[in-house]
Amino acid sequence: MPNSPLTPGIVPARLSRDAIARNFSDHEPPFDQHEARVAADRCYFCHDAPCMTACPTEIDIPLFIRQIATGTPEAAAKTIWSQNILGGICARVCPTETLCEEVCVRETAEGKPVEIGRLQRYATDIAMEKGHPFTRAPATGKRVAVVGAGPAGLACAHRLAMKGHEVTVYERRAKAGGLNEYGIASYKATGGFAAREVEWLLSIGGISLQLGAALGRDITLDQLRADYDAVFLGIGLQGVNALRAEGEDKQGVANAVDFIAELRQSPDLMGLAVGRDVVVVGGGMTAVDAAVQAKLLGAENVTIVYRRGQEKMSASTHEQEHAVQAGVRIIHNAAPLRVLGNGRIEGVEFAYTQDGPDGLVLLPETFQLKADQLFKAIGQTLTGAPEAAEQKGGKISGLPAKVWAGGDCAAGGEDLTVTAVAEGRDAAEAIHGQLAAQ
């Protein structure tokens, strides 16, 4: 008998091949030309537009939307990319409901913002097909090392290459893209989009990619500083917080980020095993992405348990609604006490919590959830940062001369793809400024 959502344990192929394909197709299909024109027509072309201010990369949103409205999506894409070279993936994964679209005056006026994210995708999708729109400045003879081929590193590398510098990007994993490639829900970037975007970005030239090169193992900061005119660190947050609950080492307990990465890299989702009763502990986008995808793979029961109230969840309301719509149950104000089971997880015991002026208090009332799989999604941590980097609050806060940092590993800004792009780009401008002054 084939597996179904009711099959106990962690097993593959709980749903039919068709159902899996349907579940993991583009969850927000692209606009066609007519839809894009109608959506673009709604933009008021605001003065000093609030959307632009809310965008960490400060894309000139009213301008690119007007360019779409007037039938020039390629010009629109160039407006986007001149600020955010990863505008394609950002159009798909940005929590626009808490950024540009949240402050759209149409949201104020009628509760329905201009669909900026989808318009951005429309323009960048069309223009990406036409090749790479930027060219490099004359060669400067300067060489820069970029550590980490995630959004920050790629944005930095591209801007430096544009300015005429030679860039080498070191990446510890087998593929470039960072969280775009390994860390976001599959249905947000279908069709290998992250990899295509990297290839398109690199086609500007002047960037060489060294895959499988980890900082501290294959390369050191000291050596890079000696070999290059400048170094940019975009190493992200590679560690995962522990549950700090009894029995965390039982079989069936895994990191949500690893599950998401495995799913993203899986050549055939029919081969990917998932539990019948899945519990995800955490309250951010990673928790939502893991939970929704577990459900889409055919888990019968998927529950997100978050230790604080709904309003404290870092996943946006939009993301939470998306999870609930997918059939995920969200329990607030409960913290894990112990993982139950004999060697293999069978359930999780939680205590209810109360968030008060003295912090989070565990209440005596407890409950148990049946579980054959548990994903930890309670935040990532900075690991593998070079000794020379000063740290504050778990982020890189100070660096020696010739070294810059950006993205999730660096202090300042939210841990978002778009913020990483902005920081990478700005670091490149700073590096260029310094190299040009030499």
Next chain:
Amino acid sequence: MADLTSNFIGIKSPNPFWLASAPPTDKKYNVERAYEAGWGGVVWKTLGAEGPPIVNVSGPRYGAIFGADRRLLGLNNIELITDRPLEINLREIKEVKRKWRDRALVISLMVPCEEEHWKAILSQIEDTEADGVELNFGCPHGMAERGMGSAVGQVPEYIEMVTRWVKQYSRMPCIVKLTPNITSILPPAMAAHRGGADAVSLINTIKSITNVDLDNFSPFPMIDGQGSHGGYCGPAVKPIALNMVGEIARFPETRGMPISGIGGVTTWRDAAEFLAMGAGNVQVCTAAMTYGFKVVQEMISGLSAYLDEKEMTLDQLVGRAVPNFVEWQNLNLNYVTKAHINQDDCIKCGRCYAACEDTSHQAIAMGPGRVFTVKDEECVACNLCVNVCPVEDCITMVPMAKGTLDPRTGRNVGDYADWTTHPNNPMSSAAAE
């Protein structure tokens, strides 16, 4: 429900909404559908002289201007008068009129500017029992090249001459349809009046090119790589039509002559505006071509509700705004208003600020938190901010009370005074004394 029954120059219809002479009234099938939908009357698409019918192009006949979401704002056409044989049209007109006695049916005519042609066509239509004729002196494309349509409407003497023939050879009520493709609408209107017309209808379409094909470098509608000017109509022409209707309604020599208002009537509100500007009824085309005949139902319910609310009859609405349509020189220069932005309604788009700061009088301040406020000492009350604001009534023009200090001029708001008595006017009557 207010009574919308209309009596226009003796032609009765259940409401003042007629379909204008145009493609929607070309044949029995369409006209009956229009009556079924509720239209009060139709002006049958223009008939030409007996003989081989005219020929239309078989490429695009229309071009258009769009607003947001492809809302059709202006339509341009190069279609000529009816291309069906005269006898078929006459037969159908008779059939329709017999079946729809309560509806108005007027026949539009256009034949060469020679007396025998007009005499002949008038005798041919006599037997249709139609309610009246409308002389098409308006079409600006195609037929004008052949000395008809607007080619006649642009020469007041011709208008007067043909109108006389029509009144001489027919007892039918006669409406003269005017072209807006002239410098002033008054000479053609006066000519129609002198010729004995029972009414004028206006406007016919405006000579236009809606757009240029940027791949083939041809005006549009493009016929095999070339384009000709067309006649422009639809919501975009309403302001031009309203002015011309109003000019005729207030001008001493033409005052009181019945007017059938045409030009961009799309809603009951547009119709009410034409009536207030002096039209006795309205004719519609583009709105029906855009949305279908059912639109008349909104016009009927809307106008009726408006009249009820105002406790007014249809006749009382007609011409109600005409006395207030004055020359610029008679406007009160001591009437002072200031823009006021309602902060509760403001969505903080900043369009008022951009418009005022970049293109007007720098009279709007942008404060922290995108709070936009009017600087009374700079505001000349131009109304541009009101017009660019996406939220209706968020910005309003608030009149200053008489005697209060206008911070822009440093003078107190005074009594009525217009340009004719203004000291800066070298021709001012006060200065002349």
